[in-house]
Amino acid sequence: MTNKAAILVAGGRGTRMGGPVAKQYLPVAGKPVLMRTLSVFYQVDPSIDLILVLPENDFSYWEELCAEYKFSIPHRLVAGGNSRFQSVRNGLNSLNFETKLVAVHDGVRPFVSQAVIEESFEVADLNGSAIAVISLKDSIRKLTDDGKSFYEERQYFRLVQTPQTFQVEKIKKAFAVTELQQFTDDATVYENQGWQVTLISGNADNIKITTPEDMDYAEYIAAKQMSDR
Numbered sequence: 001m002t003n004k005a006a007i008l009v010a011g012g013r014g015t016r017m018g019g020p021v022a023k024q025y026l027p028v029a030g031k032p033v034l035m036r037t038l039s040v041f042y043q044v045d046p047s048i049d050l051i052l053v054l055p056e057n058d059f060s061y062w063e064e065l066c067a068e069y070k071f072s073i074p075h076r077l078v079a080g081g082n083s084r085f086q087s088v089r090n091g092l093n094s095l096n097f098e099t100k101l102v103a104v105h106d107g108v109r110p111f112v113s114q115a116v117i118e119e120s121f122e123v124a125d126l127n128g129s130a131i132a133v134i135s136l137k138d139s140i141r142k143l144t145d146d147g148k149s150f151y152e153e154r155q156y157f158r159l160v161q162t163p164q165t166f167q168v169e170k171i172k173k174a175f176a177v178t179e180l181q182q183f184t185d186d187a188t189v190y191e192n193q194g195w196q197v198t199l200i201s202g203n204a205d206n207i208k209i210t211t212p213e214d215m216d217y218a219e220y221i222a223a224k225q226m227s228d229r
């Protein structure tokens with residue numbers, strides 16, 4: 001039995017993407033987004049307990065999709081909630097008792113690198129958490145409520161990705177005691193307990209597929225990965 005798990009959250013509806021099929025099921029270079037994401041974690045270590053959080057109404061659709069694509073990577077399905085926070089909490093509640101480390105990852109980030117996943121488990125094992133972030137390339141400005149804007153030094157900011165990997169005992173406690181559910185990521189829930197998060201470098205291709213133009217970029221990244229092999 002492994003002591004590592006990955007919760008791939010895909011319980012959303014993809015309203016910013018639009019379209020009749022939710023973005024997590026759309027094919028990129030001929031393979032549905034979620035199958036790509038599951039495959040990366042499986043390639044890192046086939047013994048990772050893979051938990052896929054989906055809207056409960058989509059379970060049978062997903063099973064049909066797996067049959068259609070002959071997708072055989074073992075994983076467990078867990079029902080999502082009304083918010084990302086609730087979907088992650090449902091995933092955490094489904095962990096086996098022997099699991100010591102858990103990576104929480106957006107199902108719609110299929111281009112996370114194996115190196116980032118490996119490092120996130122190593123660093124979380126040592127420090128309690130490992131949060132993938134990348135530096136900003138553009139300048140930034142902070143907006144105020146009265147319509148003004150101010151310069152901010154970009155060296156003090158990072159863009160936050162997933163995976164966000166944690167020691168299970170700590171992240172389960174953080175989610176169990178947290179009342180506020182508007183947090184947009186898991187690092188913030190952890191930090192809300194007074195624990196400092198540890199940042200690691202993410203990979204630039206690890207985009208969160210969110211809007212229609214991201215699908216073009218995703219096709220480009222997938223083609224680049226194929227030609228690099």
Ligand SMILES: Nc1ccn([C@@H]2O[C@H](COP(=O)(O)OP(=O)(O)OP(=O)(O)O)[C@@H](O)[C@H]2O)c(=O)n1
Binds near residue numbers: 015016209
């Ligand atoms: N109730 C929810 C909402 C979101 N997510 C997941 O959290 C990840 C990041 O969320 P986002 O990109 O915002 O996805 P959606 O909520 O589907 O998109 P939108 O906000 O455009 O509706 C996605 O993999 C999404 O499926 C989830 O598991 N459960």
Ligand SMILES: C[C@](O)(CO)[C@H](O)COP(=O)(O)O
Binds near residue numbers: 084106162184208
């Ligand atoms: C978790 C996340 O992907 C980190 O950048 C992000 O906060 C998710 O935000 P969303 O509004 O749920 O897409």
